Amino acid sequence: MGFILKFILTAILTYVLARYLPGSHIGGFKDAVLLVLVLAVLNAILKPILKVLGFPITILTLGLFLLVINAVIVLLADWILPGFKVDGFLAALLFSVVLSLVTAVVDMVVD
Structure with a gap:
């Protein structure tokens, strides 16, 4: 039940x-629901690959490159x-950072 919530x-x-x-x-x-599904699939499949490939850059930037990976996702x-658009890289970066923070709060509250 917690997963659905x-x-x-x-x-x-x-x-x-x-x-x-x-x-x-x-x-x-409806587009927001689809966006959550697509982000979950991309985070499960593509994000680990990007983390491994970007590991040296992540070390050099002290972890800040992970924000770039989130924006790319x-x-x-x-x-x-087609129902979701971001205007550019900075908008995607802002969206990913705020979504990560909000999702962390939801995880703390629901658990």
């Missing part, structure tokens, strides 16, 4: 973030979903 809360918060953050646009709540979700 986290999923629904994350979809609601993703919808709100995409509506109010500058540079990010979303069509409707959001840009890929923008490319996959």
Whole structure:
């Protein structure tokens, strides 16, 4: 039950973030649900590969390159979903950072 509650809360918060953050646009709540699904799949499959490939850069930047990887994941979700758009790399970076923080709060509250 906790997984479903986290999923629904994350979809609601993703919808709100995409509506109010500058540079990010979303069509409707259905698109937010699809965005959460796509981000989950990309984070599960592609993110570990990008982390391994970017490990040397991550070491050199003291972990800040992980923010770039998160932004790339959001840009890929923008490319996959027609109902979600970000205006550029900085908008994707802002969206990914705020979404990560909000998701961490949801995880703390639901658990």
